[in-house]
Amino acid sequence: MESEGVRGQSTARRWRTVRLRTLLIWLAVVPTVAMGTQVTVTAQRLLAQSEQLRDDVAAAERVGAPLYTLMVDMQAERTATAAHWAGTAGAEGDLRKRRAATDLAAAEFRALAGDPDRSFAEVTRQLDKLAAYRQRADTRSGAADSTLTYYSDVIGKVIQVYQQEFSHAEDAELAQASRPVVAMLQATEMVAREDTVLALAGPSGELTFVGYDQFVGALGAQRYLHEASIVPYLAAGDHRFYERVVGSADWQTKTRIENAVLSGHKDTTAGIRLPAEVGGWQSAHANFSVQMATLNIDLARTVLARGEAKAEELQTEVAWLIGGSGGGLLAVVVVVVFTTRSVLRRLRELHERTVTVADRTLPDVVARLQRGQTVDAEALPAVTGDGDEVGRISDAFARAVAVSVDGHRQLAAERHGFGLFAAGIASRTGNLVSRQLSLTEDLQDTFGHDEALLAQLMRADQLTVGMRRQIENLLILAGGEVPDPHTEPMRVADLLREAAAEVEDFRRIERQALDETSVEPRAISQISHLLAELLDNATRFSPPRSKVVIRAELVADGLSVEIEDCGPRVSPERYEEMNGRLHQAPPYSVLAQNAHRLGLFVVGHLADQLQATVTLRRSVYGGTSAVVILPGELLVAAGAQASRGPARSAPAQVTAPEAPAPTPPPAAATPAGQPEPAEQPVPVPVPEPEPEPVPRTSAGLPSRRTKTLAPVPVPAARPAPVAGTARPALPERVPQTHIADQLRAPRAPETAVRPDTATPEEVADAWADYEQGTQTVEEELRRDQP
Numbered sequence: 001m002e003s004e005g006v007r008g009q010s011t012a013r014r015w016r017t018v019r020l021r022t023l024l025i026w027l028a029v030v031p032t033v034a035m036g037t038q039v040t041v042t043a044q045r046l047l048a049q050s051e052q053l054r055d056d057v058a059a060a061e062r063v064g065a066p067l068y069t070l071m072v073d074m075q076a077e078r079t080a081t082a083a084h085w086a087g088t089a090g091a092e093g094d095l096r097k098r099r100a101a102t103d104l105a106a107a108e109f110r111a112l113a114g115d116p117d118r119s120f121a122e123v124t125r126q127l128d129k130l131a132a133y134r135q136r137a138d139t140r141s142g143a144a145d146s147t148l149t150y151y152s153d154v155i156g157k158v159i160q161v162y163q164q165e166f167s168h169a170e171d172a173e174l175a176q177a178s179r180p181v182v183a184m185l186q187a188t189e190m191v192a193r194e195d196t197v198l199a200l201a202g203p204s205g206e207l208t209f210v211g212y213d214q215f216v217g218a219l220g221a222q223r224y225l226h227e228a229s230i231v232p233y234l235a236a237g238d239h240r241f242y243e244r245v246v247g248s249a250d251w252q253t254k255t256r257i258e259n260a261v262l263s264g265h266k267d268t269t270a271g272i273r274l275p276a277e278v279g280g281w282q283s284a285h286a287n288f289s290v291q292m293a294t295l296n297i298d299l300a301r302t303v304l305a306r307g308e309a310k311a312e313e314l315q316t317e318v319a320w321l322i323g324g325s326g327g328g329l330l331a332v333v334v335v336v337v338f339t340t341r342s343v344l345r346r347l348r349e350l351h352e353r354t355v356t357v358a359d360r361t362l363p364d365v366v367a368r369l370q371r372g373q374t375v376d377a378e379a380l381p382a383v384t385g386d387g388d389e390v391g392r393i394s395d396a397f398a399r400a401v402a403v404s405v406d407g408h409r410q411l412a413a414e415r416h417g418f419g420l421f422a423a424g425i426a427s428r429t430g431n432l433v434s435r436q437l438s439l440t441e442d443l444q445d446t447f448g449h450d451e452a453l454l455a456q457l458m459r460a461d462q463l464t465v466g467m468r469r470q471i472e473n474l475l476i477l478a479g480g481e482v483p484d485p486h487t488e489p490m491r492v493a494d495l496l497r498e499a500a501a502e503v504e505d506f507r508r509i510e511r512q513a514l515d516e517t518s519v520e521p522r523a524i525s526q527i528s529h530l531l532a533e534l535l536d537n538a539t540r541f542s543p544p545r546s547k548v549v550i551r552a553e554l555v556a557d558g559l560s561v562e563i564e565d566c567g568p569r570v571s572p573e574r575y576e577e578m579n580g581r582l583h584q585a586p587p588y589s590v591l592a593q594n595a596h597r598l599g600l601f602v603v604g605h606l607a608d609q610l611q612a613t614v615t616l617r618r619s620v621y622g623g624t625s626a627v628v629i630l631p632g633e634l635l636v637a638a639g640a641q642a643s644r645g646p647a648r649s650a651p652a653q654v655t656a657p658e659a660p661a662p663t664p665p666p667a668a669a670t671p672a673g674q675p676e677p678a679e680q681p682v683p684v685p686v687p688e689p690e691p692e693p694v695p696r697t698s699a700g701l702p703s704r705r706t707k708t709l710a711p712v713p714v715p716a717a718r719p720a721p722v723a724g725t726a727r728p729a730l731p732e733r734v735p736q737t738h739i740a741d742q743l744r745a746p747r748a749p750e751t752a753v754r755p756d757t758a759t760p761e762e763v764a765d766a767w768a769d770y771e772q773g774t775q776t777v778e779e780e781l782r783r784d785q786p
Contacts, residue, residue: 021344028336032329039325043318050314057307063112063120064162064300070105070123071158071185072293075192077102078151079199081137085144086202099134106130123161126154145210148196155192159185176233177306181299183229188292190222194258195285198278205274212265212272219258238299245291253284346390354397357381365405369412380405422478426471433468440464462504469502469536472529473602481609484525489518489636492552492559495528500550502532505539512551517559518636523610527630530606530614531561533599534626538565542623558632566623575616582607582614610634 077098083091106127113120133150136142163182197215201207207215226246234242245251257277264275357380365375381398384391440461447453472482490498493513500509519527531550538548542565552561581600607614612630619625 020347021340024336024340024343028332028340032332032336035325035332036329039321043321046314046318046321050311050318053307053311053314057304057311060300060304060307063109064304066105066108066112067120067123067158067161068185068296068300070102070109071155071189073098073102073105074151074155074158075189075196078148078155079192079196081134081151082144082148082196082200083202085137085140085147086200086204088199088202102130120161123154123157126157130154144200148200151196152189152193155189159189178303180230180233180238181296181303183225183233184292184296184299187222187225187230188289188296190218190225191254191285191289191292193218194222195281198261198274198281201274201278205276205278206268206271207274208271215261219262235302238295238302241295241298245288245295248288248291250284250287250291253280254288257281257284343390350390350394350397353381353394357397357401362401362404366408366412369405369408370415372412372416375405375409416479420478423475423480426475426478426480430468430471430475433464433471437461437464437468465502466504469529469532473533473598476529476602476605477598482525482529484522486521486524488521490521490524491516491518495519495524496531496550496552496561498524499528499531499535502528503535503539505544508539508546508548509535510547510549512549514551514553515559517554519559519630520634520636523634526606526610527634530603530610530612530628531563533603533606534563534614534628537599538563538567538624538626541565542567554635555629557629559630559635561628561630563626563628564619564621564623565625566621569622570618570624575618578616582616 077095080091080095080098084095109120110124110127113124129150133147137147159182162185194215197207197211197218200211231239231242257280260275260277264277266273266275361379365379368375381394381401383395383398385395440457444454444457444461447457475482491513492515493511496511496513500506500511503509535548535550542548546566548563548565550561550563552559554560578600582604603614606612607628610630611633612628614629615627617625617627
């Protein structure tokens with residue numbers, strides 16, 4: 001199971017891999033969705049509030065008027081019931097009229113108030129008890145106060161419906177406007193209760209203590225309501241109408257009677273006797289109650305009008321909210337799209353500049369620094385000092401490039417300095433090796449009569465030549481150039497012979513020059529060294545007794561030189577790796593890892609200097625074939641060579657050299673380096689035959705090139721061969737001769753070739769040598785692989 005820490009790292013890694021475009025889009029989408037959701041919720045709430053206001057206004061218009069009529073009729077019936085209970089004359093007929101009006105109002109209210117979810121149902125349930133209380137009033141069963149209390153309860157429920165349904169507590173403005181309406185209904189109810197209490201006094205003009213307390217309580221409540229809940233909340237027009245009502249004569253009569261009842265009553269044994277002023281109450285009440293009812297209706301209509309206007313305002317607000325929010329969201333989208341495109345465009349430009357610097361500019365700068373050339377500062381990205389994030393990233397990349405270029409400049413300087421140091425060491429060591437070759441030749445001339453010593457000296461000469469080639473490799477890899485002493489073109493056949501002479505196991509090399517052409521003098525040493533390295537690899541990585549073939553012929557692109565061996569099978573991946581070494585100059589770190597096998601790197605350097613191509617591939621015989629294509633600019637046609645005149649003063653020799661004697665080991669004997677410091681040479685006349693570019697040694701081997709441009713000295717005397725021998729004298733060594741006396745002796749006549757008489761043990765030994773050589777090659781190949 002994956003641990004929690006790993007899961008956290010995976011989540012963070014996934015978030016880091018999210019594209020910047022996606023993050024920017026999310027950055028725009030999330031606030032936009034949140035804003036759209038908030039706008040939608042707000043619009044829905046406002047629309048619901050507007051719809052509620054319209055429903056309340058419609059309900060008030062539909063039910064409010066019948067409900068108010070029911071309240072007024074219930075108040076009138078209550079007063080008539082009290083008068084009938086007190087025995088007032090004519091009260092029975094008035095009661096029947098009031099009950100009929102109440103029944104009509106109740107029926108209309110029942111027909112319109114059919115919603116069970118609203119508070120109208122409580123008024124309806126109270127109206128269902130109306131018949132029972134009327135019967136009690138008719139039979140005067142029970143107390144009058146309980147019957148009159150029922151009417152007060154029904155009226156209180158009606159006022160409560162007004163307060164619950166039409167107060168609009170969720171809207172402060174409408175609540176402020178509806179407050180005087182409810183207070184006016186409550187104040188009207190208190191005045192109606194005063195009227196009922198006075199009607200209950202009847203002709204006797206006496207009240208019970210309970211009735212008197214009810215009158216005083218209703219009086220105090222209606223006066224408080226007028227002062228605290230009505231007058232302060234009336235609009236200007238309603239306030240003026242209210243002032244006219246309370247300033248009328250009827251209202252003043254009402255106030256005078258109330259004050260007289262409070263101060264002019266008399267206590268009796270049965271109750272309270274009212275003053276005589278109460279006789280003018282009915283006429284005054286009938287007048288000012290109509291005016292108060294008109295004020296109540298106006299206040300209710302004002303509230304309904306305000307509710308309708310408020311509903312319209314809410315709908316307008318919703319429209320503006322949706323329109324403004326839509327415009328804001330559109331602006332947000334436009335800004336986000338513009339910002340995203342701008343940021344992505346700048347990041348794309350930064351990416352393109354970065355890729356260009358990484359793929360083109362920086363490699364070109366590094367290559368120029370490695371070649372020792374100067375670098376223009378304008379070619380590198382500059383620090384602009386932009387203050388935003390993208391500009392800071394660009395400046396950081398410019399600083400990183402500058403640091404990288406400075407590091408490469410320092411490395412290039414160190415590489416160049418190390419190259420000069422290595423080239424100097426190689427040059428001085430090469431001079432010592434050249435002096436050693438000269439000393440070896442002096443020893444060969446001096447002790448050439450000693451066959452065993454001569455063999456060892458020739459072996460030392462061959463090894464010294466290999467040392468010189470390795471030193472030249474170091475000089476080439478360090479950036480130096482191999483000195484070329486040639487001043488005249490050299491034929492390809494002789495060039496192949498000279499390259500073969502550089503190899504220790506040169507006897508196994510078979511040369512085939514298929515075309516008569518020559519090579520420019522300036523490239524002879526480089527081409528010879530290149531071919532010598534390839535031949536050395538071919539002889540070392542192939543069976544000991546196998547042949548290595550080198551053939552040269554003209555092709556469309558110049559001169560093709562192919563070296564083919566019978567070495568072990570090499571995989572295609574290995575060929576690709578080796579060809580990579582040939583076509584790319586490696587750093588010193590790679591050279592250090594392959595210090596034991598630098599031949600391919602040297603070949604690559606030389607091929608780059610010659611503008612040649614070298615390719616390794618599998619040959620048709622299973623071994624390795626190295627194909628070198630030399631450009632036509634390095635070649636000299638046969639006619640052009642003839643026009644230049646003779647190239648050398650040695651005898652011509654085109655065919656392969658004669659095989660050496662079996663006793664002494666083979667060796668190439670021409671030294672490279674300083675001139676012979678021996679006795680002063682005596683010039684010898686030069687014959688006129690066709691010149692040979694490369695002379696042979698006294699052992700019949702191709703002579704190596706000479707690295708000095710000084711004249712070649714010739715010895716004063718030349719020993720003659722012994723007379724009467726069947727074997728002709730060997731070719732002369734130029735410029736010295738060190739042939740032993742034993743080699744000048746006559747040779748026995750050659751016998752016919754006898755059949756192979758090798759024993760099985762000898763064949764087994766030869767095969768063991770082959771297997772050992774193959775295993776050695778395979779082990780070196782495995783060691784070279786990474």
